[in-house]
Amino acid sequence: MPARVHAILVVRPDGRTPAAHHLRRTLAALGEQTRRVDALTIVACGDDPGVAAVAAASGAESVITAPASTTFAAATAMATLRVTGDAVWLLAQDTAPEPEALARLVGALELGPSVAFVAPKLVRWDDRTSIVSLGVSMTGFGRTIELADDELDQGQHDAREDVLGSDIRGVLARTDAWRSLGGLDRSLSGADEGLDLGVRARLSGARVLLVPTALVAVAGDGVAGLPAPLTAPRRRRRAFASRTAQLHRRLVYASPVAVFFLWLAILPIAVWRTILQLVRKQPGFVIPEWQAALAALVRLPSVARARTRIRTSRAASWAQITPLRVSQRDLREQLDDDADSIDPARRGDLRFFTGGGAWLVLGAIVVSIAAFPALAAWTVLGGGGLQPLVAGVAQLWAEAAYGLRASGFDTIGPADPFAAVLAVVGTLWPFDPSRALVIVWLAALPLAALGGWFAATRVTDRSVLRFAGGALWALAPTFLAALTQGRPSAVLAHLLLPWLFYAGSVAQRSWVASGAASLLFAAVIACAPSLAPALVVALVGAIVLTVVLRRGRGVARLIWIAVPGALLAAPLVWRQLRTGNAWGLLADPGLGWAGPQVAADAAGRALLAAGIPTPDLVGWAGFLPGVPTWWVPLLAAPVALLAVIAPLTQRWAAGITLLVITALGLATAFGAVGISVAFAQSFPVALWPGTGLSLAWLGAVGGALAALDAGLAPRLAAVRTVAATVAMVGVLVLAVPALTSMARGTSLLTNGPASTLPAYVAAAGREDPEVGTIILTPQNEGGVSAQVVWGGSQTLNGQATILSTRTAGIPSDDEVADLTANLVTSSAEDVVGDLAADGVSFVLLAPAAAPESDLSRAFRLSAETALNQRDGLDAVGDTAKGALWRVTQDVQPRASASASVHDLSRTIGLVQLGAVLVALLLAIPTAASRREARRAPRVVGPHWREGR
Template sequence: MFPRVTAVLVARHGGDRLRHTLDAVRAQGRRPDALVIVLTKPEGDAREIAASAGATHLVESNEALSFGEAVRAGERVLEPPADEADALWLLAEDSAPEPDVLEALLATLVNGRSIAVAGPKLVRWDAPDRLVGLGRTMTRLGRSVPVVPEELDQGQHDDQSDVLGLDPAGLLVRHQVWQALDGFDPALPVVDDGLDLGVRARLAGHRVVVVPQARMRFARDGIAGPQAGDRASSRRRTDRLARAAALHRRLAYAPAAAVPLHWLTFLPLALLRSVVALLGKRPGAIPGEFAAAFATMFGGMRVPRSRRVLASAKTTGWSAVAPLRLQPDEARRRREAAAEERRIRARGRTDDVAFIGTGGGWVLLVSAVASVVLFSWLLGAGGVGGGGLLPLSNGLAELWRNAAYGWRDIGAGFVGAADPFAGLLAVLGSITFWAPSVALVGVWLLALPAAALGAWFAASRLTERGWVRALAAVVWMLAPMFLTALADGRPGAVLAHVLLGWLAFAMLGAARSWSAAATASLLFAAVIAVAPSLTPALLLGWIVALATSGRAAVRFAWLPVPALALALPLVFGQVSRGTPLGLLADPGLPVGSTAPTPWELALGLPQAGWGGWPDAVASIPALAGLDARTLALVLSGLLVPLLLVALGAFFARGIRTVLLAVVTAIAGFATAFAATLLSVATAGSESVAIWAGAGLSLAWLGVLVAVVVGADALRRFRGWVVAVLTVCAVVAVMPTLGALATGSAVVGPAAERSVPAYVVAEADADPRVTTLRMQPLADGSLRATLVHGLGETLDDQSTLAQTRTELTDDEREIADIAGNLASRSGFDADAAVSEYGISFVLLATVTDDTDAIAERARVALDGNAALTPVGDTDYGTLWRFVDAEPDAAAAQIPADTGWAGAVITGVQLLVLLVTLLLSIPTGAGREVDRRPQRAARARRTKREAAAPPEPGEQASGLETDTGSEPDAVDEREADPERGTEPNAEVGPELAEPEASGPEATDPELTGPEVTEPERTGPEASDPEITEPAAEPSAPDRSSPESDSRVEPEAGPTDRPDAGEAPDAR
C-alpha cells in the first residue's frame, strides 16, 4: 500500500511567495495526496490565492496562530492515518520545494522504518546557493544551535544524515508519530519547535534525518520559525523568545528532582547573563533575559504539560540524544571562527590614533616637563592647600562614607545627601589609599599632561594631522581659566577642565561604540559632579545629540543616567527646602572671587584683575605707566590669531562640526556670564558667587573644536600658525605661569591635617575628638565651627550646608557658646561639653585687620576657669576644656541614619556598575563601525606636492577628509545594537505574537466560503468544513507583486557565549 501524504501549508501574507510555493507543490514529481491550507489572520490577497489553489481543505482563523497551532488546526480536519507510513508534509507560504523534494523525503521515510521525521536542505529564497538550515542540535548545556552555520552551499555537507532536530518548514513526519508526540509543543511557538519535536522523537525510539538532496527555498518571513532581518528590536525579541524556549526545554527535560533547582537558578542566571551582555556591549538584551526568566518561571501549566507529553512517548534514555549534541571541540572551533571573523571585520576600520607617529608622545613629554617646572615645589609633598583645597579624610572608610547618603559631619552634623563631588574624591583618594591627600598632589602634578592628552585625543576624532592635534593640546593646556584654577586652588574647576577634553573625545565616538557611550556617561557625571553650573549646557548638548544622532540615539539615551542617579538625592534635598539654585553651587570649600567684566570673560579670564597683568607690568619700570585699557587691548590682540584660525572653520568642509563648536562656545560663555550674577553659597557672613571658570572652559572647548577644523583645512603656513598661536597662548598667561613656577600663587604644599599636632595626638586615641574653631573676621565678628578628629576635610564639605538661607538650631547654639566664650560673660561651659562633646577651643591665626577681636577673645578664653591653655600653634592658639571627656557620646556619629541611605547608595552603585561594565572595551569587532568611509582629498598642487609632508600626514600625499564628519551617524549603516551570540539563530521580530499555550482557543475552520460559528471555549466542537467544487485555473501571473521583499544576508554572529545553566538532563 502506498503511503498517503498530506501537505499542510500555513499562510498569512499572500503575494508572490505564496503563489510560488503553491506552484512548487503542484510541480512535485510525487504530488501530495491532499493539500490543507491554513490561513492565520490572512492579509492582502491571501484568501483569493488560497481559494484558487485547489486545496482539499481550507482552514481560516482570525487569530495570528503560531506555526505549530496552525498545523494542529489543519491536522484536526483530516481522517486518522490508515497506515504507519502515512505522513504530514509541513509547509509555510515562504517555503518553495524543488520538484523532487517530496519524492526524496518520502523515499527516506519508506526505506528507513525507524525514521519518523525527515527534512530538506533549506536554502535562501533569493540566493539558492546559500545554506539556511541543515538541521539543528544543542550544546551540552542545552543551547540550540544549527548543525552547520549559514554559508555557501557547495555540497560540502551533503553527507549529513542523522540530526537531533530540524527546522519546521518542509518537515515530513509520520502521521501516527505526529499524533503520538502531540505535535509541536505549544510552549515553543516560534523558536526550537522543530528541535524539541526531534528530541522527543529520538526519545521515543525514532530517528530524525535531514535529506540534503531535497532542496527547498526558504524566505524566513516568520510563518515557520523566526523572521529574518536586521533590526535591533526584532533581534532582541527573537533573542528573548530563544532564551525563553531554552529555559522551557530545561525544565521540560530535567529530572523531576532537578526542576525546582533549575527554577531557582533562572533569576541569578538572568543577572549573570545581563553582566555578560553589558560586557558584550548588548544592553538591549537585558530586559529580554529577565522577561524570558519570568515568563518561564510563571508560565502556568506549560511545563507540566510538556513533561507529561514527553514522558508518555519516551521509550529510551537520554543516551540516544547525546551523540547528536554539538561536541565541545566543535563548539570551541566555532567560537574561534567567530572571534577570527570579528577580527577580520574590525581590520582596517579601527581608530587610527597613531599616538607616537603623530606626535602624541612629544605632547606628553612636553606637558610633563611643563608640569614639573611649574609645580616642582609640590614634589614630595604630602598634601596641597590654599584657596578651596583641604586635606582628604585619612581613611578609606571615612572617604566612602562621606560619598554616600547619610551623616554629614559638618558642624553639629545632619543626615542628608552627599555631593557627587565627594564620590569623585573617594575614587581619587582610593588610588593613593596609604595617604589619600597625596591624590590631590597627584591631581595638580598631572593636571597639565592629562588636559593636554584629553585635547589631543579629542582632536584625533576630527583630524589625522599630528601638528593640529599638538596645537589643540597646547591651546587647551594653556587656557587662562585652567591655569587660574590651578593657581587659586580650585579642585572642582581643575578637574572640570581636564575632564571636558576627555568627555569630548568620548562623545565624538559614542555614536558608533557602546564602550565610548558608557565612558561618556561616566565622564558626563564626573563633569557635573565637579562643576554643577555646567548642567544646563551639558543637558542641552545631550538633547542635541539625541535629536541629531539618528539610530545611534539609543547610545546617547543613557548619557545623563549616572549623573542623575548621583545627583537625585541632592536635588530632592535642595528642592524640598526651597533652594533649587543651590544645586548650581560649586562643591568643596567655598572660595570667593571678584566678578570679571564681560570683556575679561570674553578673553577667557574667570575673575577680575586681567589675569595678573597689572601687577606684573607694575613690577617692570619700563612698562609701569600702562593703564588697564591698554593692557586689555594687548591681551585681546594675543587672542586674535586664535580667533582667525577658528573663523577659518566656516570655510572648511564639515559645517555640522562647526555649528556644534559655535553652540558649545555660546552655551559656555552664557554659563560663565550667568555664574557671575548668581551667589548661592555662603562662607561665614559673605556670599560666594558661582565661579565663572567652568563655563569658560566649556566655551574654550567650543573655540578649540573650531580651531582644529580651521587648522586642518590649512594648506600653507602651517609652521607659522603653530608658532604664532603657541607664543600668543604662552604670553597671554605669563603672569599666572610665573606665579606657579615661583610658588607665589595661592596654592602651595600643605600638611595632611588642618588642626594642631596636640589635637592630632589626641585624635589617635579618640578619633571623634571635637574642636570649636573660632575665626575672627574683618567685620568684628567671629565665625564658629565644630571640627572633628583631624579637622575639616575636602570630602566632608556639603553644598546642602553651604547654601542654607537660615541658621539651624545647632548653629545658633554653637554661635552662642562661641560668643560667650570669647567674652567675659561668666558663661557656664558645661553645655559645650555635654551637648556637643567639645574638648578643645582653637582661636585661628589672625590677620592685621582682626587683631582687636582676636585679642579680646584671647583674654576672655585665658580668663575662663573651664579652659586650660595649651599654647600657640601653626593653626592658632589652643585651649582645652578641663572637664573634657574622651569618646564623648555627644561627638559620636549616630549608629543608624535610616534605611534610605542604604537604598539610595545601592541604586547609585548599581547604575554606576552597569555603566562601568558597559564602558569596558571587549575587543575589536564586537561593535559595528558606523562611520562612513572617508574619501581621499583632492590631489595637491605641485607646490604642495613639492613640500615635505608634515608629521602625521600620509606620505603619499593623499589626506583623509575630516570635513565630512567622520563621527556623524550614517543612517544606512547597521543598527547600533548589532551583535549576536556565536552560533545562535539570528532573526528579527516575528510576524505573529506568541502562542497562548496549550489552553489557547482552537482556530475556526471553514470552507472556501468562510463562516465563523460561535465558539464557547477550547473544547468547542470542530467547525463546519466544506470541500471546494473543483480545482480552479492557475492564478493570474500578471498581478502586481504584493510581497517581493528581499531578505538581507545574515551576517556573522559576534556575541560571546553567555553563561548557561547546567544541562537539563
C-alpha cells in the same frame, strides 16, 4: 513512498508585511510543486479579512479559525486532528517552497521507517542564494547553535545529512512519528521547536535528515520560527523566546536528581547572565533574560508534561545524541570572526608613538616638573580652594554617601557627587589619600596633553594636528589658572572633558563608548555643576541628530549617558528643590573660596571671550610690571580665528558642531561670572567661570583642528603646519607667567597644612574621628562665624553645598548660634555643659581674615576674656590656627543617625552603585567590541586624507 502528504499552513497577521501578501506567494508556490500536496489545512489565527479571503479561495480541505494569540505549536496541534495522510508538512504564511522542494523531501523521507522527519534548506525570501538555516544543534549546556545561517549558499553544506534538529519551518514528518512524539512543545515560546522535536525523535530511535537540495524561502515574518531581527522589539522577542526555550529544555532534558537544583539556579544564573549581557554590550537583552527566568520558574507543570512525553517515547540513551552536539572547539571556530574583513584604511592608525603623541606627553612631564618642582616633596596640597582629604579610604567613601555631614551638629543630607570623585582619586593612593591630590597636580599637565591628543583623534588623523590639539589643551589659560590658584574641581573637570568628547562623540556607535561617556558625564557634572545645562543641551542635540540622520539607531545609547549622572545627583537635586534652593545646584563643589576672577562687566566678559578667567591676564599683569598688557588676549586669537572659519571649509559639519560647543561654553562662562549662590563665612562665593571656558576651549581647539584638517592644494599644504605652530606658540607664550608662578612665588599653592585645626585637635582626631570642635571666626565687618567640625581637620571631601548654599537657617544653625552667643558673652548659662552634651570637645577662636579690622579685634579680645572665664574650659593656648580651649567635662559621643537614615542611605547607595556598575560593565571593551570599533573610522564626520 508515502501515499499522501497533508500540509498544515498556519497564518497569523502580526508581521511587518500583510499576512495575505505572504500567503498568496506561499499558496502559489504550493500550486507549482512538481509533487503536489494531497491535502491542505489552513489555520488562520486572528480576524483578518484579507487572510480569510485568500484562504477561502485556496482550495484547502478546511480553514480553521483560532484566536490571534495562538502559537504555531498550538495551531499545528489543532490541525493534526484533521491529518489523514502518511506525512505532514509544516508551513507558515511566509514559507514558500521551490517547485522541487516537496518531491525531494518526500524522496528523503522514503529512505526508511527510521527517518522521523526531514528538513529543507531555508533561504531568504528575496534572495535564494542566502542561507537562513540548514540544521540546528546544541552545546553540552543546551545552547542552540545554527549549523549554517546568514551565509552565501555555495553548496558548502550540501554534504551534511544527519543532524540533531532543524528549523521547524518546512519540516516534513511521518505522521505516525509526529503523533507518537506528541507534536511540538507549546512551552518553547516559538523557539527551538525543530531542535526539541529532533532530540525527542533521536531518543525514540529515529533519525533526522537534512535535504539541502530542497529549498524553502522564508521571510522571518510569520508565526513559525523566530522573527527576523530587523527591529529592537523583534530582537528582544527573539531573546526572550530563545532563552525561555533554553531554560525549558534544560529542565526537561536533565536527570531527575538535577531538575530541582537547576530550578533553584535559575535566578542566580539570571544575575550572572545579566552581568554578561552588559559586558557583551547587549543591555537590551537584560529584561528578556529576566522575563524568561520568571517564566521558567512558574512553568513546572509544562516541564513535567514534557518529561513524561520523552519518557513514554524514549527508546535510546542520551549517549546517542552526544556525537551530534557541537563541541567547544567547533563553536570557537564557527564564531571566530574574520579579522581580514576589517579595512585598516577606513579605521586609520592611532600612531601615538610614531605620530608624536608620546613625545608630547613626555614634554608635558618635563614642563610639569619644571613648573611645580616642590610638589614632589609635598604630602598635602594647600592654598586656594584646597584642603586635605580624610585619612582613611573607608571614611572617604562614607563622606560620599547620604547621611550625617562633617559640619554641624546633626546635619543629615546628601553628599555632593564631587565627594565620590574625590573618593575615587583618594583611593588611588589608599595609604595617604591627601597625597593623591598632590600626584594629580604634578601629573595634570601630561594628563591634559594625553586627553587633548586623544580628543584630537576624533577630529583629525594628521599627526601634527593631533600634537597641536594636545598641546593647546594642556596650555589652556583656564586650566593653568585653576592649577596655580588651587581649584581642584576645575582641574579635574578640565582633565575629564576631552575624554568625554572622545567617548561621547561615538557613543551612538557602541555601548562601550556609551558606558564610558556616562561615567565621564557624571564625573564632569560632579566637578562642575554649572556645566550641566550646556552638556544636557549638547546631549539633547545629539539625540535629535541621531533620530534625524540615523533613524533613531543609537538613541538608547545616548540616553544612557545621562542616567548614572542623574542618579548620582538625584538626592542632592531633591534636597535643594525641596528647600526651594534650585540655584544652589549650580554651586561649585568643594571648599567655598572667593578667589580672584574677572568681574561681571564689559572688560571681564571680553577677557572671558579670549579664554582668560582671571583679571591679572593669567599672571601677565605682574609678570611685566609697568608694561602694557592689552596685547595679551590676542595671543589666543589664532585659535579663535581658525575655529570661526571651520564652518566655511570642507569640514563644515564638524566645524559647526564644535562651534556650537564653543558657544555653549561661552554662554556658561558669561552666565556664571558674577553670580553667587554659595557663602564662605559671611562672604559670597561667585561661580567660577573657568569651567565654562574649558568647554568653550574644547570646542575652539576642535574647530581649529577641523579647519586645518580640511583639504588644501598641494602647494598650500605647508600652511597647515605653519598655522598650527603659530597657534601653539601664541598659547605657549600666554602660559609663561602661570608656568613660572611657583618659581616667582606668585602661585597660591602651599605645602599643606596636614590639618586645618591645631595640632592638639588633629592628634585627638586621629584617635577619635568623631571628636568635635566649634570654630569661632570674627568677621571684619562685625559679628562672628561659627562652625562645628568633626574629626582632626576640615576636609575637602567633607564640604557640602547643602550647607554652603542654604538661604534659610535650620534648627542646628539656631543651636550653634545660641551656643556661640553664650560662649562669647558673660551669660550664666551652663553653655559648656551644652557643648559637652552635643559631643564638642574643643573651642577654637580663629583669627579674622587679614587685615584685621578694629571691630574684629575688639570682638576677639572680648571673646577670649569670656572663654577664659568659663568653668569647664581649659585654655590650651595660642596656636597658628588661633586660640584653643578644651572642654574638661565629660563629653558625650556625637549623636548618630537613626535607623531610618541608615536604611535610606543604604537604598540610595545601592541604586547609585548599581548604575555605576552597569556603566562600568558597559565600558569594559571586549574582543567583539574592539573588532566592531575597528570597522568604523576613528575620526567623526567626513575628513580628508591627502596628506598627514
